[in-house]
Amino acid sequence: MATQPAPFRRAWLDVAEFRAVPRGDRLYSLGDPPGGVYGIAEGFADVLAASGYQPPVLGHIARPGWWVGEAAAVTGSPRRVEVRARTGLTVCYVALQRLTELESVFPDLWRALGQLTVLHLDNALMYAAALLKGDARTKIISTLVRLAGPEMPYDAQISIPCTQQELGEMAGLSRNSIGPVFRTLERGGLIRREGSGVISFNPVHLARVMEEDLRRGTG
DSSP, X not given: OTTSOHHHHHHHHHHOEEEEEOTTOEEEOTTOOOOOEEEEEESOEEEEXXXXXXXXXXXXXXXXXXXXOHHHHHHOOOOSSEEEESSOEEEEEEOHHHHHHHHHHOTTHHHHHHHHHHHHHHHHHHHHHHHHSSOHHHHHHXXXXXXXXXGTTOOSOEEEEOOHHHHHHXXXXXXXXXXXXHHHHHHTTSEXXXXXXXXXXXXXXXXXXXXXXXXXXOO
């Protein structure tokens, strides 16, 4: 929403409500009926996706600044992912009825929501590319850059509550293949473990390293 005009942001907050979501609770599940839009103000959330009849898998860890639910709100279709609180969350929620009210004031509302869908599409394409192309090192770096989310262009250290095993799952790697690469990235100062199950990294730095690897043909 940061890219929207200030009057729109103010009107959005006027119809929004902030909710606390305990760790482990779901915002909604795969296949749930359409509803409102959620934005993460504080905390982290798991995004689980399923393909066909396969059980849901962890596809993304959403961080503050990330919005979800707009596709179902716009199309009236069932929810396409499950969103679960990885940590305690504070979310900004706009109910479906309030969206309809907001449309009368801002006719371009649905265009703004469509921009959120495009951001999710970009994330999904990065996810697919990481699974399909590159060696283990490239897959891990690409996945970390993707997990930076709204902070992807920030040239500073960020932290994500994520284990080495979960990172491997999102990168499409086995436990055996992720370990050696993870340790190499640690020794090179590209990533750092902060306590139990927290990974720290600079997304801009990692993106530059990945681009350099690809130029050399080593990724």
